[in-house]
Amino acid sequence: MARVNKNYGLLKENYLFSDIAKKVKKYCTENPTNTIIRMGIGDVTLPLPLVAVKAMQDASIEMGDKKTFKGYGDEQGYGFLQKAIQDYYIKTSNVSIDLDEIFISDGAKSDIGNFSELFSNDNEIVIPDPVYPVYIDSNIMLGRKIKLINGNKENSFLPLPSEDLKGDVIYLCSPNNPTGSVYSYEQLKIWVDYALNNNSVILFDSAYEAFISDNSLPRSIFQIENARKCCVEFCSLSKTAGFTGTRCGYTIVPKELIVEGIKLNNMWRRRQTTKYNGTSYIVQRGAEAIFSEEGIMQCKKNIDYYRTNAKIISDTLDEIGIWYTGGINSPYIWLECGRDSWDFFDFLLEKTNVVGTPGSGFGKCGEGFFRLTAFNSYENTCIAMERIKKIFQ
Ligand code: PLP
Numbered sequence: 001m002a003r004v005n006k007n008y009g010l011l012k013e014n015y016l017f018s019d020i021a022k023k024v025k026k027y028c029t030e031n032p033t034n035t036i037i038r039m040g041i042g043d044v045t046l047p048l049p050l051v052a053v054k055a056m057q058d059a060s061i062e063m064g065d066k067k068t069f070k071g072y073g074d075e076q077g078y079g080f081l082q083k084a085i086q087d088y089y090i091k092t093s094n095v096s097i098d099l100d101e102i103f104i105s106d107g108a109k110s111d112i113g114n115f116s117e118l119f120s121n122d123n124e125i126v127i128p129d130p131v132y133p134v135y136i137d138s139n140i141m142l143g144r145k146i147k148l149i150n151g152n153k154e155n156s157f158l159p160l161p162s163e164d165l166k167g168d169v170i171y172l173c174s175p176n177n178p179t180g181s182v183y184s185y186e187q188l189k190i191w192v193d194y195a196l197n198n199n200s201v202i203l204f205d206s207a208y209e210a211f212i213s214d215n216s217l218p219r220s221i222f223q224i225e226n227a228r229k230c231c232v233e234f235c236s237l238s239k240t241a242g243f244t245g246t247r248c249g250y251t252i253v254p255k256e257l258i259v260e261g262i263k264l265n266n267m268w269r270r271r272q273t274t275k276y277n278g279t280s281y282i283v284q285r286g287a288e289a290i291f292s293e294e295g296i297m298q299c300k301k302n303i304d305y306y307r308t309n310a311k312i313i314s315d316t317l318d319e320i321g322i323w324y325t326g327g328i329n330s331p332y333i334w335l336e337c338g339r340d341s342w343d344f345f346d347f348l349l350e351k352t353n354v355v356g357t358p359g360s361g362f363g364k365c366g367e368g369f370f371r372l373t374a375f376n377s378y379e380n381t382c383i384a385m386e387r388i389k390k391i392f393q
Pocket of ligand 1: 235
């Protein structure tokens with residue numbers, strides 16, 4: 001008799017954004033003439049940088065020619081893309097990574113979800129709250145014991161290890177989704193020292209590193225001394241380069257990272273070669289172009305566009321006196337709504353036709369808070385903020 005993984009029964013019934021989509025759909029059906037402005041889901045709206053489009057067009061032509069056609073790709077991704085990422089790390093963070101420590105994937109979400117397979121079920125998993133729901137859900141699916149550590153106004157939503165914390169695998173996300181807060185060098189050093197002293201592993205999600213505009217903040221965990229002995233880093237081109245629909249990410253697993261005498265780099269390669277057949281050649285060529293000088297400039301232009309939106313949102317909140325974090329080194333603005341966050345969602349939808357994300361969807365510490373994203377158009381962001389100003393003033 002087949003039996004299912006009962007841990008799935010412990011998950012919330014729906015993924016957060018499915019719940020939001022359902023509510024918005026119902027509202028639109030009941031109010032067909034109202035213009036909704038979506039500032040909820042963290043998806044980009046600007047098209048791909050032209051360098052990537054051109055590189056993918058060229059790669060498609062190569063795939064249609066017998067002389068240049070490619071079948072299955074290299075195990076960890078093509079060398080040309082690994083080299084481009086290696087150079088990017090040197091340029092942006094002054095961090096050296098070996099090519100065989102870089103694993104190309106179809107995005108950070110799958111790597112983050114899949115990486116937990118490398119750890120046994122008796123690990124204590126530490127996850128900050130509020131946070132990107134994938135860390136918690138993927139560990140619930142595996143029946144893991146999870147310890148949440150609280151983010152709040154007092155610690156600027158950047159929790160640090162307490163003296164009695166017992167954690168074997170620790171998830172950190174900086175710049176953080178949903179709060180937009182970013183760990184400093186000193187704070188990340190506290191985490192790295194904790195991991196080294198406790199033989200723990202930090203799984204560091206830097207999906208939003210390209211949004212960091214303050215040069216005094218770290219973009220990679222490997223900017224912290226000795227992080228190579230205890231950290232893995234996940235990154236993505238989704239928000240950096242508008243690849244949410246194109247799909248490309250990468251994971252850095254240093255060879256010095258050894259757990260119970262086993263190199264996680266070898267384990268991850270073994271896992272990936274067994275269960276993953278690589279990101280398409282065409283997409284990897286597009287990603288390579290993103291890391292060229294021209295590509296980085298075109299991405300920066302798009303990110304600056306979102307930054308302007310974030311500034312419009314934060315200026316509005318300043319004007320009406322609502323507390324918030326984020327928005328400067330992140331596309332997310334995390335505001336204090338001072339009431340049940342789903343109530344606030346309904347209120348904002350009905351009164352302003354603006355869709356955001358209730359903070360409680362990111363964890364219990366998110367209750368009383370609300371996330372807006374800077375990913376809509378400039379025009380829509382301005383209209384949304386005018387509407388919000390009107391009801392709050
Ligand atoms: N990590 C964080 C913190 C995210 O917010 C997201 C997407 O929203 C991802 C990872 C997933 O990125 P990808 O599109 O590369 O799967």
